[in-house]
Amino acid sequence: MGIDPGTNVMGYGILGIRGKQPHVIVMGVIRLSKFDNHYMRLRRIYERVLSLVDEYLPDELAIEAPFFGKNVQSMLKLGRAQGVAMAAVLARQVPITEYAPLSIKQAVTGNGAASKEQVANMLRHILKIPDEKMSDILDATDAVAAALTHHYETQKPAIAKSPKSWAQFLAQHPERIAKPKK
Numbered sequence: 583m584g585i586d587p588g589t590n591v592m593g594y595g596i597l598g599i600r601g602k603q604p605h606v607i608v609m610g611v612i613r614l615s616k617f618d619n620h621y622m623r624l625r626r627i628y629e630r631v632l633s634l635v636d637e638y639l640p641d642e643l644a645i646e647a648p649f650f651g652k653n654v655q656s657m658l659k660l661g662r663a664q665g666v667a668m669a670a671v672l673a674r675q676v677p678i679t680e681y682a683p684l685s686i687k688q689a690v691t692g693n694g695a696a697s698k699e700q701v702a703n704m705l706r707h708i709l710k711i712p713d714e715k716m717s718d719i720l721d722a723t724d725a726v727a728a729a730l731t732h733h734y735e736t737q738k739p740a741i742a743k744s745p746k747s748w749a750q751f752l753a754q755h756p757e758r759i760a761k762p763k764k
Contacts, residue, residue, distance in 0.1 A: 583640035583676070584729030585631070586721045587648070587664040589656075590615045592627060593721030596638045597709075597729045604733050606709050607638065609722040620659060624666045631670035643671045644732030646724065647680040681731050686724070689731040701727050 586593035595609035612630045614623040645668065648660050668678055684694040691704045702723040706716055708730070717723055745751035752759055 583634070583638065583643045583671075584725040584727065584732065585643065585645045585664075585667050586724035586728060587646060587660060587667055588614070588721055589620070589623060589659045589663050591719060591721045592630075592663065592667065593717075593719070593723070593725035594631070594634055595722060595726030595729050596634070596640060597726065597733060599733065602737065604709060604730060606711055606715070606726060609717050609726050611717070611719050611722050620662075624662060627663055627666045628670045631667045632673060635671055635674045635676060640676055642732060642736075643668075643676050643678045644728040645678060645680055646686060646728050647682050649683050679732055679735075681728055681735075686727050686731045689734050690727045698724060705730065 584593075584595045584597070591614065592612040593609070594612065596607040597604045598607045599605075612627060614626060617623045617626060645664060648657060648664060671678060681689075687696040687701055688694040690696070690708070691700050693700070696704075698720040702716065702720055705711060705723050705726055706713075709726070745754055
């Protein structure tokens with residue numbers, strides 16, 4: 583599951599994996615601008631994210647980390663929205679990984695400075711999303727991009743640490759030690 587936090591619109595997307603091939607199960611947005619009270623928005627985020635987790639049973643959550651902006655009040659509200667979404671997912675014991683917006687854009691498009699439209703177009707191509715299933719609200723595709731980034735990151739093979747000496751190498755690989763012939 584991926585989430586693009588927001589206080590007016592929060593995007594969400596859920597990927598399924600067939601073999602190693604990801605595909606979109608659902609993507610959408612939680613519209614929050616109809617609530618005048620910030621606390622009611624936070625309540626709606628919690629309830630809706632919890633209902634998504636209960637409905638789709640995601641294994642993990644990838645969430646876009648807040649970027650640093652100039653407006654401190656906006657950053658505080660965005661951080662609260664992200665925290666409430668995280669609390670809802672944690673209430674169901676779903677592990678969370680945060681990704682910086684630049685990392686998500688880089689993973690999906692190869693360009694950390696890509697626009698939201700470029701991210702959406704790459705997702706359409708990579709995940710073979712038909713036009714009629716594409717969201718016209720880019721917060722939804724940003725959430726799918728977070729989920730896809732997490733898929734890419736968790737599919738990377740582990741890199742073994744290089745031994746610092748032959749003794750350490752042989753200790754790590756006892757099968758490489760020649761057995762004496764009898």
